[in-house]
Amino acid sequence: MITFLFWNMKQTKRLDILSRLVRDFNVDVLMLAENALGVTDVLCELNTSKAADFHYNTGLCERIDIFSKFTLAQVTPLHESKHITIRHLKPPTTCDLLLVAVHLSSKLHQSSESQAFEITEIARDIIRMEDKIGHKRTVLVGDLNMNPFETGLVTASGLNATMSRKIAEKKERTVNTRSFPFFYNPMWSLLGDASHGPPGSYYYCKSEHVAYFWHMFDQVLLRPDMLPMFQNNTLKIIDRVGGLSLLNNNGIPDKNISDHLPVLFQLTC
């Protein structure tokens, strides 16, 4: 079992909260966006036990930092840009995976259409890397700055991410004679009030006609070959760590900590 946690920290310096998250949830792979903490500070904080479990898995993607209980040789970077790092994760005792960590451009800087076009390039890169390592045991994690229902997520040439495990199990779909591999997007099940936990991972409200209030920008997507290793009940949006709420008195993310909430999930690989 490997436990993953992704958090857009929004430059918060709350190392105490990060440390508590890692310890309380027994995190193995920690992926951070907008991390303003120093690498050595994080390592010293996470490695207070005798074992010194955590390593900084360095890369050239400036928008994502990865700390994990695996060495860099076990989390090899294959493909990177400013927004994405694709790693070949090779745990010593279990099967290898392709781990894609992303922090895509904000809607403040790109239109939804531009975001969708950018996603098609990322989708091609993922497929190329899958071809390179010879399998499709791929998990994508990160702040996509798009909701699960937006074009870039659902379009065939984009991430082709469906809300249904049963549909994803068909592996791919064909559009105009071309085949596109599915992702399964379990985040759909966490949208809104009827789910466990908060209604989304990010809250944004502006005085305009179209407003969703809560958004699910922070997501986990899995290729069909990963589905046997994933149980939906291990996927959580974290709004409380120890006795500390990550929400303010209005029940939305406390911006004094971060305007994004962490996402936690486990894989039995």
Next chain:
Amino acid sequence: MTDSNDDLWPDLTGDPDVKSPLLILREQAAKLGAKTSNIIEAEVTANPSEDEFLQVRLILKAPALNGYEYVLLSVNQPIESYPAYLADEYDSKEVKDEQEFKTSLEKLFKSDRTVKIINSLIAQSKHAA
């Protein structure tokens, strides 16, 4: 009314005076390999997008690092080549002609960030060898 012998096309010789972003990037990609003894190579990819632009990317490749790749930049190039859109850190910047594209490209290539990335890849490649 035209008959089958009429040629309605103008003289078409191409426009040798205008170099597209794709062509310029291919030239620069070749120069990087020569400059680093092919320790770092650059590949230019071009894919059509759904809005009639060509999405062109310059990808750094480190053969000694198991083919590690870093996408250095991307350009959205229209059929007419210009104005094109060069992606910087946060957004796309419009470049209206070849000269402006070359100026922006030089600035990006010589930026601290780019130099740091290439030097890091060279150092890691030498260490891996």
